[in-house]
Amino acid sequence: MGWYLHIDMDAFFASVEQVLDPSLQGKPVIVGGRSGRGVVTSASYEARKFGVHSAMPGFQAQKLCPHGIFLPNRRRVYSEFSDRVFAILERYSPTVHALSIDEALVDLTGTERLFGPPLKTADAIIRCIEAEVGLPSSAGLSTSRVTAKIAATLAKPHGLIYVPSGSEEDFLAPLAVELIPGVGPKTHKALNQRRIKTIGDLLKHAELTVRYLDLGASSERHHHHDHSIGNETTLDKPVIEIARMEKILWELVEEVGGRLRGEALFARCLTIKIRYANFQTITRSRTLPAPTCFDKEIFEIVSDLLRQNVSPGRAVRLLGVSASGLRSSGWQEPLLNRDKRTAYEQLYKGIDKLRRKYGEDAIGAATPRNRAG
DNA sequence: TCTGGGGTCCTAGGACCC
DNA sequence: TCTGGGGTCCTAGGACCC
Numbered sequence: 001m002g003w004y005l006h007i008d009m010d011a012f013f014a015s016v017e018q019v020l021d022p023s024l025q026g027k028p029v030i031v032g033g034r035s036g037r038g039v040v041t042s043a044s045y046e047a048r049k050f051g052v053h054s055a056m057p058g059f060q061a062q063k064l065c066p067h068g069i070f071l072p073n074r075r076r077v078y079s080e081f082s083d084r085v086f087a088i089l090e091r092y093s094p095t096v097h098a099l100s101i102d103e104a105l106v107d108l109t110g111t112e113r114l115f116g117p118p119l120k121t122a123d124a125i126i127r128c129i130e131a132e133v134g135l136p137s138s139a140g141l142s143t144s145r146v147t148a149k150i151a152a153t154l155a156k157p158h159g160l161i162y163v164p165s166g167s168e169e170d171f172l173a174p175l176a177v178e179l180i181p182g183v184g185p186k187t188h189k190a191l192n193q194r195r196i197k198t199i200g201d202l203l204k205h206a207e208l209t210v211r212y213l214d215l216g217a218s219s220e221r222h223h224h225h226d227h228s229i230g231n232e233t234t235l236d237k238p239v240i241e242i243a244r245m246e247k248i249l250w251e252l253v254e255e256v257g258g259r260l261r262g263e264a265l266f267a268r269c270l271t272i273k274i275r276y277a278n279f280q281t282i283t284r285s286r287t288l289p290a291p292t293c294f295d296k297e298i299f300e301i302v303s304d305l306l307r308q309n310v311s312p313g314r315a316v317r318l319l320g321v322s323a324s325g326l327r328s329s330g331w332q333e334p335l336l337n338r339d340k341r342t343a344y345e346q347l348y349k350g351i352d353k354l355r356r357k358y359g360e361d362a363i364g365a366a367t368p369r370n371r372a373g
Numbered sequence: 374t375c376t377g378g379g380g381t382c383c384t385a386g387g388a389c390c391c
Numbered sequence: 392t393c394t395g396g397g398g399t400c401c402t403a404g405g406a407c408c409c
Contacts, residue, residue: 012409032377033377035377037374037375037376037377038377039376039377039378040377041377041378041409054378055374055377055409057374057376057377058374058377059374059375060374060375060376062374073377099408099409100380100408100409101409102407102409103409112394177399181407181408182382182406182407183407183408184406184407184408185407185408186405186406187406187407226381227380227381228380228381229379229380230379230380231377231378231379232377232378232379233377233378234376234377234378244375269401269402271402271403279375279376281404281405282404283401283404284402284403285400285401285402285403286402287400287401287402318377318378320378322380334376334404359401
């Protein structure tokens with residue numbers, strides 16, 4: 001039998017800001033949502049009292065909590081804190097899964113001889129994060145991953161819930177189905193229509209239990225994990241002109257291409273995302289005969305997809321570019337031109353080096369169109 | 374002042390192949 | 392002579408998560 005500890009940082013971004021600026025302790029700190037079109041990414045518990053929560057549009061948060069302290073997102077800083085937390089977790093287990101920047105699943109199976117019973121270890125981990133990094137966290141400890149996660153959610157803020165072996169179903173049965181990760185508003189509604197309100201109701205349906213919970217033997221989910229790399233941006237103002245969209249597209253391509261090359265990856269599939277002003281969203285993708293990581297090649301494909309698929313005269317509020325079907329080499333394909341590839345490779349090595357040295361704007365964003373002149 | 378940006382996973386239909 | 396069925400790839404959309 002295994003033991004899983006699910007750790008979830010409390011109001012992570014806001015808590016980091018409070019650590020870095022102690023004068024923010026005890027105050028309603030809201031990260032994100034400052035700019036006109038932004039949303040809240042993290043709210044301290046003091047701010048949550050006023051109804052502010054993450055994903056809430058900024059203007060709404062400002063209405064609910066006018067005296068809130070709104071701070072910009074500092075992703076890099078939060079990543080550094082995240083690394084420090086994960087370094088602590090790795091002291092206690094060789095198997096730590098990062099589920100997100102502020103959530104982890106720690107496998108405590110077999111750590112008993114080194115650190116004592118799992119519950120004691122769980123408690124030590126939480127104290128250690130608090131003492132060394134200054135951040136509060138919550139945790140759930142159970143023999144199943146989903147149960148551990150649900151327990152961590154219920155433990156918030158700043159708590160630890162232990163579900164002893166054999167009591168998993170008793171623990172889960174009275175809880176609302178929407179506490180299950182993967183059960184969002186739509187699924188919740190569909191289940192409610194079938195009179196399934198609690199997890200206990202769900203447990204009476206074997207096929208649903210298998211689908212949403214990891215109790216019992218057939219638990220391993222099949223993630224095949226074809227990961228993707230993408231960037232998207234909401235425009236300051238909706239745009240109608242194709243030329244202006246292409247300029248933004250080129251900037252997105254540079255970001256995606258740079259990330260691909262940074263990870264030495266080639267993409268076999270490229271996707272554009274277009275969100276119209278009315279929020280209708282479409283995606284269009286193309287699979288390439290030869291994988292690529294080069295800005296110019298990527299741009300040719302996605303600008304073609306844009307021109308073929310954007311409805312003329314309709315205002316666009318968001319554009320995105322995404323690369324999938326990733327592989328570590330693009331060379332094996334039979335029909336590509338090796339000389340051209342080699343030339344590109346040299347060119348982009350130089351560009352990326354300059355960017356690393358002098359920042360993203362070191363080399364101007366020259367779209368192929370602009371450069372033609 | 375309407376609703377960010379990074380993702381993963383699942384479904385479903387059609388093409389194509391054997 | 393009315394046309395099975397399984398497997399895989401590609402595409403599009405949508406639910407969901409942090």
